[in-house]
Amino acid sequence: MSTINALGLILLVLMVLVGGKQGWAAFLSLLFNFGFLYFGLILIALQVPAVWVSAGLGVVILAITIFMGEDDLKTTIPAFLASCIVAAAMLGLIILIEHLVLVQGFSLEDSDDLEGMSIQIGISYLSVTIAAAFLSTLGAIAEAAMAVAAGLTEILATHPNLPNRRLFGNGMMIGKQIIGTTLNTLFFGFAGSLLALFIWFLGLHYSLGTILNNKIFGHEMVIVLVSFAAVIITVPVTAAMVIYRRNHSPESGSNV
Amino acid sequence: MNWQLAGWRKRLLGLFLVVGVALWFFMGHNQRLYQKPIARVEAAQTVKTTRVKDQFENVDYQITQRLKLRLLNGTYRGKRLTVTNTYTKSQGLDQAYKKGNQVFLTQLVKKHGRLTAEVSGYKRDRPLVMLAWLVMMLLILTLGTAGSLALASVLLNVLLFVIAIEVDLKFQDWNAFWIFAILALCFAAASLVIVLGPTKKMLATLAATILATAVAVGLSALVITWTGARGVYYESMQYVTQVPRPLFLAETLLGSLGAVMDEASDIVATLFELKTLDPDVSFGQLFWSGRNVGKSIMGPLVNVLFMIFLADTFTSALMYLKNGNSLAYTFNMNMSLGTVQSLISGIGIVLAVPLVSLFAAILLGRRG
Numbered sequence: 001m002s003t004i005n006a007l008g009l010i011l012l013v014l015m016v017l018v019g020g021k022q023g024w025a026a027f028l029s030l031l032f033n034f035g036f037l038y039f040g041l042i043l044i045a046l047q048v049p050a051v052w053v054s055a056g057l058g059v060v061i062l063a064i065t066i067f068m069g070e071d072d073l074k075t076t077i078p079a080f081l082a083s084c085i086v087a088a089a090m091l092g093l094i095i096l097i098e099h100l101v102l103v104q105g106f107s108l109e110d111s112d113d114l115e116g117m118s119i120q121i122g123i124s125y126l127s128v129t130i131a132a133a134f135l136s137t138l139g140a141i142a143e144a145a146m147a148v149a150a151g152l153t154e155i156l157a158t159h160p161n162l163p164n165r166r167l168f169g170n171g172m173m174i175g176k177q178i179i180g181t182t183l184n185t186l187f188f189g190f191a192g193s194l195l196a197l198f199i200w201f202l203g204l205h206y207s208l209g210t211i212l213n214n215k216i217f218g219h220e221m222v223i224v225l226v227s228f229a230a231v232i233i234t235v236p237v238t239a240a241m242v243i244y245r246r247n248h249s250p251e252s253g254s255n256v
Numbered sequence: 257m258n259w260q261l262a263g264w265r266k267r268l269l270g271l272f273l274v275v276g277v278a279l280w281f282f283m284g285h286n287q288r289l290y291q292k293p294i295a296r297v298e299a300a301q302t303v304k305t306t307r308v309k310d311q312f313e314n315v316d317y318q319i320t321q322r323l324k325l326r327l328l329n330g331t332y333r334g335k336r337l338t339v340t341n342t343y344t345k346s347q348g349l350d351q352a353y354k355k356g357n358q359v360f361l362t363q364l365v366k367k368h369g370r371l372t373a374e375v376s377g378y379k380r381d382r383p384l385v386m387l388a389w390l391v392m393m394l395l396i397l398t399l400g401t402a403g404s405l406a407l408a409s410v411l412l413n414v415l416l417f418v419i420a421i422e423v424d425l426k427f428q429d430w431n432a433f434w435i436f437a438i439l440a441l442c443f444a445a446a447s448l449v450i451v452l453g454p455t456k457k458m459l460a461t462l463a464a465t466i467l468a469t470a471v472a473v474g475l476s477a478l479v480i481t482w483t484g485a486r487g488v489y490y491e492s493m494q495y496v497t498q499v500p501r502p503l504f505l506a507e508t509l510l511g512s513l514g515a516v517m518d519e520a521s522d523i524v525a526t527l528f529e530l531k532t533l534d535p536d537v538s539f540g541q542l543f544w545s546g547r548n549v550g551k552s553i554m555g556p557l558v559n560v561l562f563m564i565f566l567a568d569t570f571t572s573a574l575m576y577l578k579n580g581n582s583l584a585y586t587f588n589m590n591m592s593l594g595t596v597q598s599l600i601s602g603i604g605i606v607l608a609v610p611l612v613s614l615f616a617a618i619l620l621g622r623r624g
Contacts, residue, residue: 002487007599019551026555069555100383105348119348120316121578136567139560176402180451185514192511
């Protein structure tokens with residue numbers, strides 16, 4: 001058995017043991033997300049514009065992560081809508097910033113991996129970089145939106161008549177509780193994928209100026225910072241969405 | 257009360273804006289801090305465009321442009337020169353420059369009274385620093401003290417990260433994995449003290465985080481050995497300057513640590529809340545509620561890491577596909593390590609659920 005299958009099997013068994021039906025759904029959502037990501041990659045290879053592919057994939061991946069992670073529609077619908085809004089805003093920010101930092105494609109440090117490869121592939125590396133940056137923020141957006149929406153739904157269940165202002169304040173409170181650990185989740189996630197690169201930089205005594213202007217470093221920094229921004233604005237947007245849906249549901253409270 | 261808060265926020269916003277303008281100006285005029293020659297593009301003109309086709313039928317264009325530059329630092333500061341820059345339309349390794357861009361030069365020499373040089377790269381420190389400024393402003397203005405503390409813990413972790421790498425480089429013969437494992441301990445303790453304070457809550461979270469991560473990484477190392485690392489392509493690891501296997505495990509350990517900590521602190525917070533609402537809550541009830549909270553967070557968390565690990569390989573995987581490689585080979589060479597990393601992190605995240613619930617329940621529960 002290959003290592004990936006063995007580890008996948010262990011993860012599946014553990015998820016079902018700990019989470020039951022929900023654990024099974026979580027495992028499936030991983031598989032689906034992987035499948036769609038790879039499908040998107042193939043579409044881009046077939047010359048479909050990368051930014052549009054990533055925008056479409058974004059909606060699908062957010063839907064999979066949110067609706068398969070939780071059954072309660074009172075939580076998932078506002079979380080999904082809010083995360084779509086945030087994702088759209090982040091796509092705009094990413095397009096703007098990537099045109100300014102120009103960190104597309106490869107850097108000299110990649111030379112080893114590029115040996116014998118043709119890099120003139122006729123697809124704009126800038127748009128591929130935009131797609132990659134956008135996709136890597138999605139998980140963080142979905143997670144933060146779920147946390148805020150779930151917390152507010154819980155509060156609404158016990159205090160259905162809470163004024164909007166108070167409810168929004170509660171949403172920001174939840175945001176304050178999750179922000180420290182969420183930023184650290186993202187930081188460690190990126191540190192984990194960048195360890196080798198930083199050993200390279202520090203081992204060869206790159207100066208601060210060299211690092212700041214390095215393509216790979218720039219690419220990763222943009223993703224980390226945009227992910228941070230995404231999580232931060234997800235908090236008020238989700239709180240506002242929960243409130244909006246409470247005030248605009250056809251039969252207040254009973255339907256959605 | 258509300259007014260005071262608004263005033264506090266307004267003052268902070270003002271301060272940030274002033275700092276932002278100063279930073280913008282400084283990052284645009286910091287060329288003298290660089291040793292390398294830097295020039296501004298004053299005019300760019302396309303000279304020649306050629307259609308190129310590789311053996312995989314990928315059509316691209318090779319474009320030559322002539323750039324009029326003005327030097328911004330060094331002995332020739334203020335002098336003008338003209339260089340040519342060749343790039344491909346897809347801009348994989350090279351890139352197009354436009355009027356107003358600032359570029360780094362190499363081989364700047366004076367021959368027969370004329371300056372010649374080659375463009376070596378784009379100066380991108382200004383937009384990067386400004387983005388960092390924007391995010392800090394967002395963080396502190398929307399989330400106040402909690403945001404500042406989060407920022408502080410991230411900055412502290414960056415510092416620890418750099419120190420650990422320096423230690424790793426100094427003692428090359430030590431096993432990289434253990435250096436970063438110790439670092440991970442410090443990371444976890446430091447972040448949790450900053451975010452939660454030195455409390456019982458923090459101890460329960462820390463113990464569970466360490467145990468879950470250790471078991472996940474240990475178990476996975478065993479599985480990798482038993483399966484003979486079949487399908488794990490260490491040779492595809494990027495930027496490796498040391499023995500890849502311990503480095504890979506260290507990367508995985510770091511990658512999952514944050515997520516496990518995140519989940520553990522969510523569960524512990526909920527259980528402490530339960531305890532304050534109902535001081536007589538039993539051990540069994542606490543354990544059960546912990547599991548309920550945990551099972552709904554674990555899915556989204558695993559997905560966060562999965563997206564980070566996989567999206568990183570996008571560009572390189574695309575290049576493999578366009579070079580006529582099969583889907584399976586492209587996966588193996590680009591995504592196998594990221595997948596293994598995600599799976600190990602996932603195992604840690606799932607294991608943390610019963611562990612945290614157990615520790616918190618022992619700490620808080622009335623046995624019966």
